[in-house]
Amino acid sequence: MFEAYEGFLNLDHILQEEYQYTYQGDLQDFYQQPFVEMEGVGVDALCWISYRGQKYLFKPIDDFSYNVWGELLSQEVAREMGISCASYRAASLGNLKGVITKSFIKQNETLILGGEVFQRFLNRNQKLTKDLYQRMEESFKNSEDFDSDITLRQKNFFRYLNNLEYISLILEENPNINNKETESLIDFFEKMLLFDLVTMQKDRHPDNWGIKKSLEESETVHYRPACLFDHANSFGLGMKFMKEKVVSFRSQYFDLLLLKDEKRKKELFHQGFPAFTLSANNTFVDENQENISFSKVLKDYLEKTSEDHYIHFINYINQLDVNFLDKMIKTAEIKNGLMMNPDVYYYISVLFEYHIKQLQHVCNQVQRSNENAVESGRKI
Amino acid sequence: MQWNQDEKFNQIVAYLEQNGCDFPILIPWLQNQKEFFSKWEDDITKHISFLYNHKDLYAIVFAYEDDYCGVVYQGGQLFPFGQTEENLFGHDYIVEMMIHFGDTKKIAEIVPEIHGMNVENKMKVLKNVKFNLEGYHFR
Numbered sequence: 001m002f003e004a005y006e007g008f009l010n011l012d013h014i015l016q017e018e019y020q021y022t023y024q025g026d027l028q029d030f031y032q033q034p035f036v037e038m039e040g041v042g043v044d045a046l047c048w049i050s051y052r053g054q055k056y057l058f059k060p061i062d063d064f065s066y067n068v069w070g071e072l073l074s075q076e077v078a079r080e081m082g083i084s085c086a087s088y089r090a091a092s093l094g095n096l097k098g099v100i101t102k103s104f105i106k107q108n109e110t111l112i113l114g115g116e117v118f119q120r121f122l123n124r125n126q127k128l129t130k131d132l133y134q135r136m137e138e139s140f141k142n143s144e145d146f147d148s149d150i151t152l153r154q155k156n157f158f159r160y161l162n163n164l165e166y167i168s169l170i171l172e173e174n175p176n177i178n179n180k181e182t183e184s185l186i187d188f189f190e191k192m193l194l195f196d197l198v199t200m201q202k203d204r205h206p207d208n209w210g211i212k213k214s215l216e217e218s219e220t221v222h223y224r225p226a227c228l229f230d231h232a233n234s235f236g237l238g239m240k241f242m243k244e245k246v247v248s249f250r251s252q253y254f255d256l257l258l259l260k261d262e263k264r265k266k267e268l269f270h271q272g273f274p275a276f277t278l279s280a281n282n283t284f285v286d287e288n289q290e291n292i293s294f295s296k297v298l299k300d301y302l303e304k305t306s307e308d309h310y311i312h313f314i315n316y317i318n319q320l321d322v323n324f325l326d327k328m329i330k331t332a333e334i335k336n337g338l339m340m341n342p343d344v345y346y347y348i349s350v351l352f353e354y355h356i357k358q359l360q361h362v363c364n365q366v367q368r369s370n371e372n373a374v375e376s377g378r379k380i
Numbered sequence: 381m382q383w384n385q386d387e388k389f390n391q392i393v394a395y396l397e398q399n400g401c402d403f404p405i406l407i408p409w410l411q412n413q414k415e416f417f418s419k420w421e422d423d424i425t426k427h428i429s430f431l432y433n434h435k436d437l438y439a440i441v442f443a444y445e446d447d448y449c450g451v452v453y454q455g456g457q458l459f460p461f462g463q464t465e466e467n468l469f470g471h472d473y474i475v476e477m478m479i480h481f482g483d484t485k486k487i488a489e490i491v492p493e494i495h496g497m498n499v500e501n502k503m504k505v506l507k508n509v510k511f512n513l514e515g516y517h518f519r
Contacts, residue, residue, distance in 0.1 A: 027489050037512040041477070043484050048512045055514070105514045110434040119473045123452060123459040126469055133468060150471050158473065176455075207477075213436075 001056070001087050001102045007337020009091035009100060011049070011058065018051060025094045041113065041207055044232070046096070048103070055103040061232065063242040064097035066344050070238050071099050072332040073325075073348075074199050074231030080328070081198070081316075083191050084227040090336040104227050109214045111226055114167075114206030118158045121170045128173075136160045136280070158206050164193055165279040181223045185211060188225035193301065194313060195228065196274055197294050198320070200355055203233035204276035236271050236351045246347045253350060269354050278304070294355070295362045302366040314363045320356045322349050388417060391424050399430055399519075401440055405458055409451060419444050429503045430519045431478055438516070439475050443500040450475065478516055482506055 002009055015021045015035075023030055030036055031047070037055075039045040045059045061067045071088045078085035091100040105111050122129045136157060161170070167189055171182045189209070196204050210226040232238040239245060249268075256265045273292040277283060278300045282292050302310055325348070329340055340348075392410060396402070410417075420427050431439040439461075441450040449462035452472055461472040481487060482502035487509070488495050494505050503518065511517035 031490050031510060037510050038486075038490075040481055040511050040516045043486055046486070055512070057512075103514060105434070110436055111515065112433070115473045115477065116433065116438075119452075120454055122468065123454055123457075129468065150466055150468070151476055154468060154471055154473060154476075157468065 001089055001100075002051075007335075009089050011091050011093040011100070014051070015049075023094050042230075046093075046098075049100075056100050057103065058091060058093055058096075058098060058100045059232075060093075060096040060098035062240075065338075065341055066242040066246050067232060067237050068097070068099060068338070069329075069332070069340060069344060069348065070232045070234045071230075072336060072338075073328050074195075074201070074228075074234045076328040076331050077199050078195060078228055080324075081191070081195055083188075083195050084225070085231075086227050086229040090338055101229070104229075105212070106214070108216070109212050111210045112213055113210045114162065114208070115158060117167075117170065117211060118161050118206055121161075121174070125173065132161070132166070133157055136283075139280070140283075159275070160280055160283050162204075162206050162275065163277040163279050163282065164189055176221065177223045185223065185225050190305075190309070192228060193276060193278060193297070196234075196276055197298050197301075197359065198317075198356075199231065199234040200236060200271050200294065200351075201231060201234040202272040202275055203230065203238065204274070209276070235348050237348075246343050249347045249350075250343065269351060271351070271355070295358050298359055298362045299366060302363065314367060317356070317359050317363050320360075322353050325349055325352050388420065388424065389414075392417065392428070395425055395428060396440065400437065401430070401453075403453060403458070405456070406440075406451065406453075409458055409460060413442070413449070416442065416444065416447065416449060426504060427500065429507055431475060431516065432513075432519060433474075433516050434514050439472060441475060441479075441503065441518075443503045445500050446498045448479070448499050448503075474516065478506070478518065479503070 002014070005014065012023055015023060019033070019035055021033060021035075031038060035050040037048040037050075039048060039057060044061075045057050048055045048057050050056075061071075068090055072090065075085050075088050086101045086104055088099045088101050091098060140160075161167070164186070168182075168186050171177055171185055174182075177185070192204070192209065195201070208230045209228070212224045212226045214222050214224065216222060252268055253265075256268060271294075274282070274294055274297055277292065277297050282297050282300065302314070305313075329345070329348075333339055389410065393407070396406065427443055429441045429443070430437060431441060437453060439450050439452045441448055447462075449460065450472075452459040452461065452475075459469075459472070461470055461475060479499060479502065482494055482497070482499075482505065487505075490509075491505050494502060497505065507518045509518075
């Protein structure tokens, strides 16, 4: 992507060279340009820019020097984990700083977002939908997440479906997707779930994952996983007032170390909830806010997955540490011509270490309980 | 006179056909919308929008002032929706997302007057916005 340009991408410079166009901060004028298009999904992505036969999406990022690292580090972790992910480069346009990413949709392909997958399932399967909706209402009747407004109710229902268990069910009943494609899609979404657990991704709502439908020359249609995209809300980043949060983190953490206050430490380290989970049971928050944590999702996964997946993931988690994160940071810094500021480094590394230890703790617990089960089995 | 022999009805059918929506299954649904369509007093084309995902037609949306309804065509079947529907099956997630795009800050930066417009006018604006044609967009 923009191989001729190294490091941080200055889009003003590129547009000047390619189109002799100078962006002067006037978006109305900018959108009139033949090489610019608007993105209809999401509130953050600003525009698509055509450049030498390819299209690139530019997304400005608030508190850039803090929040940009979510996207850049996630991309490196995805590469390390062998999961296909959209490529991102840090870039600027006028006084806007953000990331730019190349379109991963070819002319014969259509990206079907999770929201459309759910909507089409709802259309096709009204009886099953009614059953699932009723199940949701029964399970979470006391939840504050429900609302009488139909748009919000539907959003909550799609949130309820946004897990590996129901996506598998939805794909399996889809007559257009064959068994092999279903298997490959489920395998990809399982990897996505684990990737989200490692990177503390909490924004994998139904419009942040998708399926690629491609029409081949033989007129046959195929369904494949779309690569991962949109990871601004990972590694504890992407929140409002990020700068203030990061800057005050160090002193708050030191205070808690001195006070040895574990409860407040847990609160300080709390990073919200994963949006994409293993099962519907992890969807809504109970009064203790405990049914939806990253650790709970991992525990459920390890208890339910096959033995080879279980061993593979436990081994993977156990080798993660701050050195791994340092390596990812270094790579992202070199590629993007950026230096992570020390406050951000401190925040991310402390948080990541804590998070990974929590995950490793879950792995050890599940491993011990499995060993005990085997042991008692032997005794019997 | 029967509504399906009405000139306006024929104009709507012809306009839909011109835009590749010649599904026989659509006719009975259109026949049931007499009350909604009878409010249209002028050019019918300004009330009709086609929502695409890249090259695939996703839905046909009919708007009049702040009212709208339409259909999603999927697997040879029609799935009607409308903003007055209060059940899950009369409400389309993608259509809602795209209509409400007209309320976002992003579009207001380019078309400031869009805020305060009714749905019909918002749709007219959105049809003329230069969206990324590889994703969801109105035509």
